[in-house]
Amino acid sequence: MGKINLKIPEVEAREKRLGSITGFNGSADELVRCSQAGKLRDSSRSFSQCMGCSSGQAFCQLSMIKDAAMVNHAPVGCAGDFFGFNFVYRVGQMQRDLPSTNGRYFNTNIEEKDTVFGAGEKLKATVREAYKRAKPNAIFVTTSCATGIIGEDVETETEELSKELGIPVVACFCEGFRSKIWTSGFDSAYHAIVRKIVKPPRKKTNKVNIINFWGSHIFDDILNRIGYEAQYVVPFSTVADLEYISEAAATIQVCSTLGTYMGAALEQVYGVPEIKSPPAYGIAGTDQWLRDLGKVLNKEKEIEEIINEEHERVIPKLNEYRELLKGKTAYLTAGAAHGHAIIALLRELGLEVQGAAIFHHDPIYDNGDKASDALAQDVKNYGDIKNYNVCNKQSYELVNILNRVRPDIMIARHGGMTLWGAKLGIPTLLIGDEQFGFGYQGVLNYAGRIAETIDNKEFVTNLAKHSSMPYTKWWLEQDPFTFLGGGAHVKNY
Numbered sequence: 001m002g003k004i005n006l007k008i009p010e011v012e013a014r015e016k017r018l019g020s021i022t023g024f025n026g027s028a029d030e031l032v033r034c035s036q037a038g039k040l041r042d043s044s045r046s047f048s049q050c051m052g053c054s055s056g057q058a059f060c061q062l063s064m065i066k067d068a069a070m071v072n073h074a075p076v077g078c079a080g081d082f083f084g085f086n087f088v089y090r091v092g093q094m095q096r097d098l099p100s101t102n103g104r105y106f107n108t109n110i111e112e113k114d115t116v117f118g119a120g121e122k123l124k125a126t127v128r129e130a131y132k133r134a135k136p137n138a139i140f141v142t143t144s145c146a147t148g149i150i151g152e153d154v155e156t157e158t159e160e161l162s163k164e165l166g167i168p169v170v171a172c173f174c175e176g177f178r179s180k181i182w183t184s185g186f187d188s189a190y191h192a193i194v195r196k197i198v199k200p201p202r203k204k205t206n207k208v209n210i211i212n213f214w215g216s217h218i219f220d221d222i223l224n225r226i227g228y229e230a231q232y233v234v235p236f237s238t239v240a241d242l243e244y245i246s247e248a249a250a251t252i253q254v255c256s257t258l259g260t261y262m263g264a265a266l267e268q269v270y271g272v273p274e275i276k277s278p279p280a281y282g283i284a285g286t287d288q289w290l291r292d293l294g295k296v297l298n299k300e301k302e303i304e305e306i307i308n309e310e311h312e313r314v315i316p317k318l319n320e321y322r323e324l325l326k327g328k329t330a331y332l333t334a335g336a337a338h339g340h341a342i343i344a345l346l347r348e349l350g351l352e353v354q355g356a357a358i359f360h361h362d363p364i365y366d367n368g369d370k371a372s373d374a375l376a377q378d379v380k381n382y383g384d385i386k387n388y389n390v391c392n393k394q395s396y397e398l399v400n401i402l403n404r405v406r407p408d409i410m411i412a413r414h415g416g417m418t419l420w421g422a423k424l425g426i427p428t429l430l431i432g433d434e435q436f437g438f439g440y441q442g443v444l445n446y447a448g449r450i451a452e453t454i455d456n457k458e459f460v461t462n463l464a465k466h467s468s469m470p471y472t473k474w475w476l477e478q479d480p481f482t483f484l485g486g487g488a489h490v491k492n493y
Contacts, residue, residue, distance in 0.1 A: 004194075004265045004366070009155045009171060011191040011261065013179035015042070018260075020181050020362045024390035025481045028343075028356075031388060032376045035363035047483040049394050052182025052359070055142055056081055058174035058189040062140045064089055064214060064235030065242070069104035069136035073123050073154060074144030079107035092214050092236060104134040110146050118150065120157055127161050127169060137239040138168040140192060148175035168239075170196040180392065181360045183257050183335070190262035193234065193242055194269065201247040201270060207231040208297075209251040209272065211259035215435035219252065222306065222439075226299040233262075246270035250296050254279055254434050256365055256372060257337040264366035276367055278374035279337065280439050282344030283311075283318070284381045285374075310440040321447035322350040328454065331405055331421075333357040333391075333398060334413035338434055340374035342411055345437050345446045347382035354405045355387030357398050389481075395420060399471055400480040402426060409454050425464030427457040 014020035023043035024031055034040040055078065063070050063085045072079055086103045093100055108126045110119050127139055141158050154171045161169040174188040207229045210219050214235040223230045233245055251266050251274045253259030263274040273296050280289035287307055294303030330351045332342050339358040346353050365372045378385070387405070391397050399420050402410065410421035410428045421428035429449055431437065437446050469476075 004261075004268045006191075006195045006265070006269060009195075010173040011184075011187045013184045014181045014187065014360075014362065015179060017187075018362050018364055018366070020360055021390060022180050022360050022392040023484055024361060024388070025484055026388060028375055028385035028388040029379050031361060031390070032373070032379055035361070035373070036370065036376070038363075040361075040363050043484050045394065045483050046485060047396075048392075049396055051180065051392055053176040054174045054179050054182055054185030054188060055144060055176050057182050057185030058142050058172050058192075059185075060085060060088075060213075061186060061189040061234045062142070062172065062192070063103055063105060064092070065138070065140075065237055065239065066098075067136055067238050068138045068140060069130045069134045070106065071123070071126050071130055071139060071141045072105065072107045072144065073119070073126075073141055073147050073152070074107060074110055075146055076107055076109045078144050078146075079105070082107075088214060095216070096236060098236070104130065104136060106130045110144070115146060115150050119147065119152060123152075123154070123157055124161060127158075128165075131165050131167070136167065138170060138197060139165075140170050140172055140189075142172045143175050145176045148173075148177065168196050182392075183360065186258050187261040189234070190259075190265065194262060194265045197239060197242050198246050198266075198270070199243050201244065203247060204249065205229075205247045207248045209233055209245050209248045209266065210254065211251065211262055212254045213258060213434055215254060215433050218435050218438060225306070226294075226297065226302045228297060246272060248272050250275060250293070252293070254438060255335070255337045255341075256374060257335050257360075257362065260362070260365040260367070260372075264368075267367065274367055276369045276372050278372060278377050279341060280442075281341035281437055282348045282381070282443060283314070283440065284348075285341075285344050285377060286310075286439050286442075288377070314440045314444060317444055318348070318447065321444070321451065324451055325349050325351055325447070325454075328352070328409065329354050329405075329407040330409050330411060330450075331355050331357075331402060331407040332411040333359075333417050334411070335359045336361055337374055338413050340378055341437060342413070342446075343378045343385060344374075344382065345443055346411070347378070348443050349447050349450065351409075351450075353385050354407050355389065355401065356385060357389045357391045357401065359390075359392050361390045393417070396471060396475065397480050397484075399424075399469065400476055400478065403476050404480070409450060411450075422460045422463055423467045423469060425457075425461050427453045427460055429453045 021042040082105045089103045158169045158171040170192045172192040174185045210232050219230040251263045266272040267274045277289045277292040280286035294300040412418045418428045418430045
């Protein structure tokens with residue numbers, strides 16, 4: 001972890017910058033202690049089934065800027081997920097009563113001959129065409145494995161195009177092979193924005209930046225009540241909005257995995273204070289987060305009033321759910337910070353968390369503050385979590401574990417993981433909106449959905465009777481971590 005450096009075009013991958021890992025098997029307390037002692041090391045897999053791509057994570061943020069265009073400098077296959085981002089963009093417009101438009105996404109279609117002779121002219125032609133068709137206020141150029149391998153000088157080419165077109169043409173270096181940790185793509189996108197779009201503040205405002213994926217506007221009421229205005233970034237912002245996020249009174253992150261780099265960059269470069277407590281999930285976590293917010297915004301008295309009111313409203317209902325869910329077990333799989341958030345929610349509801357498969361682990365965030373460690377907060381508030389697995393979406397490990405623990409419910413953050421629980425007859429709950437569980441109401445939101453899912457398991461019971469697994473009996477009898485090396489092999493099951 002080091003000082004944010006906006007003079008360089010490429011941000012360091014999380015493995016180097018933060019010491020992040022993708023392989024671990026043990027307990028949550030063990031992982032926290034290793035992280036805090038600086039003794040954490042990655043465990044490699046001798047067999048890997050799949051991985052995420054940094055390019056996709058960079059694209060998922062930049063593609064939602066309302067008046068920008070995207071040029072994916074890559075073979076056309078890398079554009080295969082354009083339709084998915086456009087779908088999310090269109091749905092988000094409907095939710096916000098915005099005019100219905102398609103995303104402005106372009107691909108340079110690098111071919112074999114371009115990897116030999118260079119693809120610079122093809123990039124320039126594509127950027128010019130994107131400008132002609134979309135008339136955007138900025139164009140972001142995302143790189144790919146192909147451009148990285150051939151050493152394409154994207155930085156120089158985009159600078160020349162910026163001068164030619166009179167708008168920011170911004171390079172975002174997010175080659176898939178750059179990092180094993182897919183969330184490095186978020187950092188690449190935010191580095192590009194803060195480096196080339198954000199300007200020094202003209203004045204300070206009462207706006208609060210909220211770094212989010214594309215969630216609902218749940219912060220308006222609380223911030224308005226204490227005299228501040230929510231400013232949601234990056235999705236559905238304009239280029240002009242982003243230019244002056246440096247003027248905000250503070251920065252909030254709905255997920256530290258997502259916003260660690262931008263939150264730290266805005267504080268270090270422009271003095272915008274970052275709320276460093278882990279995002280507000282669970283009663284204890286929400287109390288702490290709100291008090292940190294009140295301290296930063298100098299609204300501590302008002303925040304205490306809100307905390308007392310919300311406790312009176314939520315705790316009686318929460319106790320009813322705790323009684324209903326008593327003795328139930330759960331297993332979860334999610335990204336790092338959001339996985340930690342779900343752990344807090346499940347423990348608040350009295351569920352026994354039998355284990356977790358979390359996609360990666362950041363031992364520290366870019367702000368360098370240990371107070372931001374959500375997993376450490378979980379362990380402190382609720383106790384240890386056994387069978388804690390850091391696993392970059394390796395389905396074969398997850399299926400093996402679920403087949404052994406057979407929880408009453410499986411919770412997932414990403415759609416591609418949910419079918420494994422269902423095929424085993426385990427009631428499975430997918431929550432796509434990261435803000436659904438935020439704050440005091442979020443605990444009740446999750447409680448209601450969990451109770452409903454456990455109570456309605458006929459579908460998954462029938463599915464399990466009529467479906468088969470792609471994994472053999474041999475594999476399901478092996479230790480789940482047979483292919484996880486590096487000394488992290490700990491039998492807990």
